[in-house]
Amino acid sequence: MPPQRRPSTATREAIATAAAAMFRERGFARSPVRDIAAAAETDPALVIRHFGSKELLFLETMHLTLDDEPLLDVPLEVLGEQLVAHLLTLDEPRRGVVQALVRGSSEPQIAERLRATHESAFVEPLRSRLAGPDAEVRARLAAAVVGGLLYALWVVGDEVLVSTPAADLARRYGAVLQPLLTPAA
DSSP: OOOOOOHHHHHHHHHHHHHHHHHHHHHHTTTTHHHHHHTTSSSSSHHHHHSSSSSHHHHHHHOOOOOHHHHHHOOGGGHHHHHHHHHHHHOOHHHHHHHHHHHHSSSSHHHHHHHHIIIIIIIHHHHHHHTTTTTOOOOOHHHHHHHHHHHIIIIIIIHHHSSOOOHHHHHHHHHHHHHHHHHOO
16 A cells, blocks of 8 residues: 655645754755755655745745844833844744855845845844934944844854853943944934
């Protein structure tokens, strides 16, 4: 008797779940379609049938969403420290998405997703809080500063920064970020 076949939607979901976990753990380049299929207990041809390509599968499964509530609920004068403190509490799957996007950014479609994520998760929420003729530039600089911290922590794994207590890191890095958010008049 032949093995039971899963419904197409269940197969697609199993592939997406396996791929998301593998991309977060290994990155884009080190996640072959065959390994994704094996983890999903399906045939590699079904990965391509359901998603078109490994790149499209990556783009469908790697999304970073941040709760921008902390950006909206605190006085602008303490936003730097609060933003850093919030980012330091993000869970492992979100960190994995950032790592996977950075590691896969040599692929044009993934680089575009990284840019779009940077805009929607960091630049736009910061821009909405800032005023003045240079608000756009300050929002982008602040987003770049935040991105540098996430890169040092989550991609490079800077041992000194990783071992620094979160409250101390938020206070110190927040102080670096704050002048971009509330510049001296």
